[in-house]
Amino acid sequence: MRIHPSWFLVFLYFTLSAKDQFETLLNGQASIWNGWVIGASTSSLLFLSVLLHELAHSFVAIGEGLKVRDITLFFLGGMASLEKECPTSKGSLKIAISGPVVSLLLAFLMILLSNNLSVSNFILSNLFKQVGSLNLLIGVFNLLPIMPLDGGVILKSLIWYFTGSKRAGIKVAIGSARLISFLAIFIGILSLLRGNFYLSICFSIIGLFVFSSSKSQSQIIQIQKILSELYVNQVCSRSFRVLEDDLPVKVLSKYSSFNKDNFSNEVWILLCREGRWVGYVNEKILKNISVQNWDKKFLYEFSQPINELPSISEKESLWKAILKIEKTKDGRLLVLSFSGLPLGTLDRVDLGKAVLKKIGLNLPDQLIKIARKENIYPLGLNLPNIAQSMDSSDLI
Incomplete structure (x- = not known):
């Protein structure tokens, strides 16, 4: 397993964020050390959640007969690097969907635990609620039909399964990503017109990033087609x-x-x-x-x-x-x-x-x-x- 340097920034951000929220909830009555402990605990649970997400991909891939090179955790996510892609649509679907399923299951369990602890231990209840909400966000975000997110791979695998063409699946996933990018840019423009500058910037950046990614994927598909059709x-x-x-x-x-x-x-x-x-x-x-x-x-x-x-x-x-x-x-x-x-x-x-x-x-x-x-x-x-x-x- 490898940890990208960007993850340490995420760890620090969520530690400080959780610390400040904890101190606000207790109206500044908690000690400084208690705040840091809760903040670090929140970040550590988030780290463990992302790792479990990637381990789910890895274990299912191994079950499909594939070798996992390594797992890299980076800014707000991770990646399980496989030796080669799964040769079947069903296997590809199972590998892709396993990560979001684990994240959503963790979200459900942590929010459930938070509700049960809300009376007996307010501090732990709030901690599990935050980490559960973050897992929910990770699970839902990864289900967006955008390559190379899990949702994009799921869409590709489904189209591949029903049409028998992997290339067709990739093209549909790329088309879906472009549609989402246009929608995000449109929401960004609409937010700007309504005076919400911050929301406008966020959606515009996301839209442009997704569009750029889909365009890059499309160019790769075009080059792959050329390389397979031309002879020496x-x-x-x-x-x-x-x-x-x-x-x-x-x-x-x-x-x-x-x-x-x-x-x-x-x-x-x-x-x-x-x-x-x-x-x-x-x-x-x-x-x-x-x-x-x-x-x-x-x-x-x-x-x-x-x-x-x-x-x-x-x-x-x-x-x-x-x-x-x-x-x-x-x-x-x-x-x-x-x-x-x-x-x-x-x-x-x-x-x-x-x-x-x-x-x-x-x-x-x-x-x-x-x-x-x-x-x-x-x-x-x-x-x-x-x-x-x-x-x-x-x-x-």
Whole structure:
């Protein structure tokens, strides 16, 4: 379990808030230490409540055969990080609904306990009432149909169950979040017109935050669709050279400047003999040979098997290519045809360009050149995380 630093601010806030309320109820007759104890007790029970909420998610996930990486508690909530998403709609629904059920059950029990103690112990009664109300708020808030809240996952799972399409469930959940964001913004504007500035600011911020979140989720879904529909042979380039293996190594000196101007990696030089592929070299071997011997040494003497290069089939989906590229040292793959012959190369820039072009964004040559030189995805696209989420959620 991990505790995010923001949780300590929440702990301090609720401790001070509960302390002040307690002292107000007793008209300042309680000691300072009693106030701090009640405040800290309130925050501790809230901490325990949030932890139980996340443990409920975790135990149900384990029951569905999933591994839980960790639990993180942060500002007014928590998150149980699963190794992968549940592959079934029913399992996903059970995992999502378990947290709010626990929070609502805790709220019911604490409010019930508060009512029973209202006469015999006013202080404990008020403490349980506050924590019970907070659990009720946590439970109801998490049931809002907004991704990634539990309510959004519940809605997604229900649509997934009835339609058989997980993607359809996500789209409906995103649409629901946008509707709620517009409603919150509308209430914010209405509150402003009625002179309630504070309420207006709160609802407007919530509405804008939810809208931004839903827009981000929508963009991720769009990119996932692109990565699953495009194939390697549709986006690969040809960033290699082909030479006869009986040429002197001096010929490699031609490509050194090409490498410095455009790539962070060495150029792959593929070798052939009488029309057959026989291996590869790169210009780095020149560093180990004196200039006087460049005409006396031949490429075949330094040839390495082509199958040692990281490669991928031309008909693999882009999301699989991304996962494979991220496991390579140079962030580059040799694309092979059905017959196993070199067809082209694929790097992070090729993948980023393809995705952005599908979205409708054509990058200027200067940005492409910079990204290729640094061997990064253009515009900081986080394609590895998106591809990883597709792999773990089976959203293909």
